[in-house]
Amino acid sequence: MINGSASWDSHVVENLEKSFLDGQKVDFFIGSPKSLYDCAHESAENNPDKIFLIDETDASYTFLQTFSDATRYAYFLKKTYGIRKGDRIGLLLDTSYTSLAMILAINALGAISVMLPTKYKINEIALLVEKTTPKLIIYGDKFSLLPDFEVPNLKLFKISKGALDLTEEAYKENLSCLETNLEDPAIIIFTSGTTSQAKGVILKNYNVIHAIVSYARILGFSGDDSSVLCTPMYYVTGLIAIFGLLLFLGGTIYIHSKFNAVRVLETVRRHKITFLHGSPTVFYLLLNEQGSFPVLPSLKKIICGSSNLPKDRISDIYRWLPEVDIRTVYGLTETSSPGTIMPHNTATSSAIGSSGKPIPGFSVKIVDNTGNTLGQNQHGEILVKGTNVFNHYYGIDDSPLINGWFPTGDIGYINSLNYLFIVDRKKNMINRGGEKIWSYDIENELCNIPGIIDAAVVAIPDEKYGEIPAAAVVQNHENKRTKSEIINHLKTRLANFQIPERILFLREIPQTANLKQDKKKIVNLFLSREKEE
Structure with missing residues (x-):
């Protein structure tokens, strides 16, 4: 204390x-x-x-x-x-x-x-x-x-x-x-x-x-x-x-x-x-x-x-x-x-x-x-x-x-x-098959990548692991990265179980009326894309 x-x-x-x-x-x-x-x-x-x-x-x-x-x-x-x-x-x-x-x-x-x-x-x-x-x-x-x-x-x-x-x-x-x-x-x-x-x-x-x-x-x-x-x-x-x-x-x-x-x-x-x-x-x-x-x-x-x-x-x-x-x-x-x-x-x-x-x-x-x-x-x-x-x-x-x-x-x-x-909000913790993942850790590493100006990481449902990390990112138009480049960078900084298995590129991160990341809306974006696929 x-x-x-x-x-x-x-x-x-x-x-x-x-x-x-x-x-x-x-x-x-x-x-x-x-x-x-x-x-x-x-x-x-x-x-x-x-x-x-x-x-x-x-x-x-x-x-x-x-x-x-x-x-x-x-x-x-x-x-x-x-x-x-x-x-x-x-x-x-x-x-x-x-x-x-x-x-x-x-x-x-x-x-x-x-x-x-x-x-x-x-x-x-x-x-x-x-x-x-x-x-x-x-x-x-x-x-x-x-x-x-x-x-x-x-x-x-x-x-x-x-x-x-x-x-x-x-x-x-x-x-x-x-x-x-x-x-x-x-x-x-x-x-x-x-x-x-x-x-x-x-x-x-x-x-x-x-x-x-x-x-x-x-x-x-x-x-x-x-x-x-x-x-x-x-x-x-x-x-x-x-x-x-x-x-x-x-x-x-x-x-x-x-x-x-x-x-x-x-x-x-x-x-x-x-x-x-x-x-x-x-x-x-x-x-x-x-x-x-x-x-x-x-x-x-x-x-x-x-x-x-x-x-x-x-x-x-x-x-x-x-x-x-x-x-x-x-x-x-x-x-x-x-x-x-x-x-x-x-x-x-x-x-x-x-x-x-x-x-x-x-x-x-x-x-x-x-x-x-x-x-x-x-x-x-x-x-x-x-x-x-x-x-x-x-x-x-x-x-x-x-x-x-x-x-x-x-x-x-x-x-x-x-x-x-x-470290994170308790409700934002991602439990990937028993492994605890904190979204802030991944978000901070994403924001360290040149060209990424904002990021939000959420848990999405997964049949094998229960839930897995997924990342929404906003990029600078002058320095865009591919999904492979982003994942390869993260592999040098994070454990394999922390690597986002899906990445979504957005113009801006959705926010609540209180100017906080709207993670529920981001999860729904991933789920709706899954249905379209």
């Missing part, structure tokens, strides 16, 4: 003390704000005239304006819709100044923002709405025709053109800071996967704040830092690791409602952005544009999380931007974003490929199928516990925690220096 509170230097764990929150003893940063709204209040007091948000029209908003508007929105919601502490408010909005201020307003009232993915179809959104039964849904022009949701007394409020203008004097009164509580539920964010299986993760104020302060301490950020918010707010990366972090620090955010690699890099160059945080997919797309952006002198850090980042991809980023500090992060929606963070530049580390060490107040252990703790370098399921870990899913009475530990469904190991390495 690794204890994050004992893994960092004194400046990182300063003011980290035992606290009782939700009836449990946890490590928490004493003196921290109590909520996102509290962060907005403190930044408005400390830097009232500093620009916090710049939207896609180049309109800019100070910390004082953001806090004042959030407070006005809170009184509007309270007076017009009777929103009270504990009420759930569905947010079906693209990222904008108004949507961000609305999150703060809901938080100010002690109500709960239910983050509805705007990429989903109406029928998928309806399933999530009916699971969480909000009192109110706030939506934008994109969803002008909402169905009759099967939720009693549900109210709908449309924000036209992404803006909310409160001109009534009643909403301009009493702009004092509203009282928030660390133990109040703040956000419901849905796990990835099919909509019918998606679960609503309830994050409380203390989960969110602890995650934010941990990011700030470990990565050494300050109010001088800035970033591009191009990740939707229904992901913890966008909501906590970018918006919440820079709100807390007093930094600056450039809002992009949709991700576009060229536009992100243009913003970095033009506005001297200091850090970017995204998924491996984001950095794969940014790498494709490096020819037009050979240097980005303002960029200090790149933070990459959520899934496997091949060593070769890390090296590619380092060759492009050798002055940039590259940090890998392992985390989940259930951990309020961060779980482990690389303590130094992963590109130059002997532990390249690792996801780092647990943040303060967070612990990790590896267990076998019977729940026994494993030793160093032994593969097993990753279990986590800590201040930033949620307690339960909305509407599900049984706690997913086992004696306080959350089973992540990820397979990994801890090396002799207490670095965590992610």
Whole structure:
């Protein structure tokens, strides 16, 4: 087991003390704000005239304006819709100044923002709405025709053109800071996967704040830092690791409602952005544009999380931007974003490929199928516990925690220096006639082959072995490889039983709405090709 509170230097764990929150003893940063709204209040007091948000029209908003508007929105919601502490408010909005201020307003009232993915179809959104039964849904022009949701007394409020203008004097009164509580539920964010299986993760104020302060301490950020918010707010990366972090620090955010690699890099160059945080997919797309952006002198850090980042991809980023500090992060929606963070530049580390060490107040252990703790370098399921870990899913009475530990469904190991390495998702393990195969191992080797820019490995049924590995690959048009060339290369790097027995060439790897590889869809592509053959 690794204890994050004992893994960092004194400046990182300063003011980290035992606290009782939700009836449990946890490590928490004493003196921290109590909520996102509290962060907005403190930044408005400390830097009232500093620009916090710049939207896609180049309109800019100070910390004082953001806090004042959030407070006005809170009184509007309270007076017009009777929103009270504990009420759930569905947010079906693209990222904008108004949507961000609305999150703060809901938080100010002690109500709960239910983050509805705007990429989903109406029928998928309806399933999530009916699971969480909000009192109110706030939506934008994109969803002008909402169905009759099967939720009693549900109210709908449309924000036209992404803006909310409160001109009534009643909403301009009493702009004092509203009282928030660390133990109040703040956000419901849905796990990835099919909509019918998606679960609503309830994050409380203390989960969110602890995650934010941990990011700030470990990565050494300050109010001088800035970033591009191009990740939707229904992901913890966008909501906590970018918006919440820079709100807390007093930094600056450039809002992009949709991700576009060229536009992100243009913003970095033009506005001297200091850090970017995204998924491996984001950095794969940014790498494709490096020819037009050979240097980005303002960029200090790149933070990459959520899934496997091949060593070769890390090296590619380092060759492009050798002055940039590259940090890998392992985390989940259930951990309020961060779980482990690389303590130094992963590109130059002997532990390249690792996801780092647990943040303060967070612990990790590896267990076998019977729940026994494993030793160093032994593969097993990753279990986590800590201040930033949620307690339960909305509407599900049984706690997913086992004696306080959350089973992540990820397979990994801890090396002799207490670095965590992610091997694969437990459900993605391929069992070829009793031989265990991890898809990440094959994917990483595929991405090391010149000309292959992305790869996904899945298990497909096999009469002899039960299941066998099959690979979907995306190639560079200028440097294509044949199936034989790919297999011959892999034979020099992998055991024979790990070699994919089928290879499918695609223009792009299918993704879920959460920008993760859609392995179910990839399996179906292989199966449909088999039928055609």
